[in-house]
Amino acid sequence: MLASAGKWQIPGCPWKPSPAKVRGFFLLAALMLALFSCTRPMVKPAPESPTAREPTIRVLLTSGSEDQLQFNGTYRLAAEEADYLLDASHGQFQVSVHNHRIVLKSPARFFDLVDPQPLTFDPVSPKASFVWNGHSYRGRLILILSNGQFQAINQLPVEAYLLGVVPNEMPSGNPEYREAVRAQAVAARTYALHRLQHPAGEQFDVFSTVQDQVYWGSGGRIPELVQEAVEATRGEVLVAEGQPAAIQYHSTCGGILEPPIQNDSAASAQPDSSEGLFHCSASPLYRWVEKRTVSQLLHNLAAVDGSAAKELPGWQKKGVQVALHVRERSPSGRVALLDVEVDSRHFPQRGYGVRQVLADSLGRPLPSRLFFLLKSQKNPALFYIIGAGWGHGRGMCQWGALGMALNGNGYRNILHFYYPNLTLKKLY
Template identity: 25%
Template sequence: MEIRVGIISGEEISFILKGNFRDAMSNNLFSGEIVALQEKNSHVMLKNDMGLSKLPLPLTLEPVDASNASFILRDVCIGKDFHWQRSEDQEFKGKLQLIVGQEGLAAVNQIDIEDYLKSVISSEMSASSSINLLKAHAVISRSWLLAQIRKTEKLAEEEVYNSCHKTEDSCIRWYDREEHTDYDVCADDHCQRYQGITRATSPAVSDAVEATRGEVLMYDGEICDTRFSKCCGGVTELFENVWEPKVHPYLQSFADADAGSLTPIPDLRTEAGAESWIRGNFDSYCNCKDHEVINQVLNSYDRETPDFYRWKIVLSQEELQHLLKEKAGLELGEIHDLIPVERGVSGRIIQLKIVGSKGTFTIGKELEIRRALSKSHLYSSAFIVEKSLQRNGIVSYFTLIGAGWGHGVGLCQIGAAVMGAKGIEYRKILSHYFRGAELQKLW
């Protein structure tokens, strides 16, 4: 089964074809350094040492010798809008497609799903992770992908899909699969990281994918929407509190810890419960200080974020006003307070009321909150607020003290890494995070 992965888009795309690639329409051969420029009337101009070639879009370049050919895309953005955002050249196997995308010319990689998974596992984490973690992630990455493809098909059958509910004094929004209509998935954190053969793979990665070939998690006859995040912060969140209001019974909330070492968890939907939990240091799988385990699950740029279980940031009055204007389009004057209106079961804020001298506005869900309060994204929306007052009563600084890294739904990657390092078998890791789901082999 082949899938289509959107890699990069723009008015101009530069790439290198390592080996001969054939245009499926004209039967022409291309290789070497090429610059693609979008032309009018759905055409593309390919410019290389041999001159110019004007071709219709979509254009599919297929390797003549697939086992020995690859292509490099220049200046691919990774971690878009997150604090680790950067550009790098990336190398891919499979076919290169150029299409008219939503943001201009788009480069799409058409590749076999199992080959795709080998890259995803090495991109989402280190290829040196334990075999149990690699197998677990192969299953959930495969399941998530197939579930999203099915969801896209269902969305096409709906007349209206509304992921934003806005009033004069509130905006509740979630971000999900409906943003991609030109290909199956994107290659960045919005979907799941896919960086071709740029990330070093290992025999263990190939073994994990082959050992679980065709395996997915199923619930009630449907492939499971197997979400995952870096660190749940000790308690997992419900799907419906982060995305659309749809209940997935296999995505439950629970303490990410061994059943024999559970710490009593307060009601994290309350302010008192959330504060005691976030300020605490509890026994959780993802409360990990073992650098050997951390290095297995986090790639180099992820390790720039060392304080993922509990964290703190400080925003000045001026910084907060600037962020709200730049990221959320809100000009509320001096900010007096940040008030959680609703918290999820993991303590993550679902709706946040921002009180200013010129008005009050409520935002949600969790990703919208994380975007509005950071130059990139807050680690998570599970935070409490401390205010530093000046003598005149104006808040000079807001200190956000938080827990976890990401949305917290489904598998916690650092928690699963710890379980794998303890020798816990991959099926048990999956049953821990996706309760009631069954492992089935589709091919």
């Protein structure tokens, strides 16, 4: 049905607008639209009735007996006799252990407090930060004495923690990576919240190293894309049965993802591709070739196997026959069992041990277990490893996430692709 100007009418509606009424209607509609836009941005989905508050997380920065500490902005150290306010004017403190107490010494101040131990330093202003061994942190610092050493623990809100994690996990210099950085923020938050329920230590929740997620503090300059990604996904995590899931992620799968660890041994591997395009093919470790000598292999074997270590001098002296046999592969083709045979003795290697026994001369493990072996035709003491990917291949492939983002996918799509059995939920 066509409507002509000045005569339009909704069928069955008795209201016949005059030109003045039409103008008024549009003005009112425009005003309402403007008000609506100001109060409720259309781009953000409504929160799914978040029930929890943002938690804090305790991160172990270091364990040691001597470290350096400096304050930027004002921090409060509460002691039994008084509160001490500390800032940059106190200079750099040397932190050490003396007479079973943690002692702080700078050119300007000396603290040897009997009580309290542990020592807790709280920021007085929200922008205050402290520098611990060259990295800048926000939030609370706790120094705890443990077996003659001290543990330095940074306690801060989870979202602030993520600002110090995400930049180490995903390149954040290119706006085209936006959705991948958002996916990474959700993955890192999920990991952290799961850890809160399964802490890594008695006094802390997570390590600040690759044991958990690499964290270098959020007191320095944070890339804009990371700030935006953490804020845009605030409180969002992947859940299983209502709880933050135990998730994994890795750098590059090499084109084929490893199914999650589960009892179902028949789980099939999923290609990291859509419409014939492999998501992580731009990764520098998508394909690689490594070269190893038999002598290097024997050294590595001695490093991971005590009985091989005892034999090594004898092997080096007399010379040995060495063979490598791939005995088992996982559903994705990753080597699950590698048998190192030395003069008819067998040294089976599984899981990460496979990567360790094929480490390079600097001790760096093989990038992944997705490989096949090739003997050198000219030199019997040399062999090649032709492989793909970097990491275990489980969960999100980070280079794949970048590829999916460049291909126009949103972070929800990316997460759904890599974690199809988990649900995205806003917890706070």
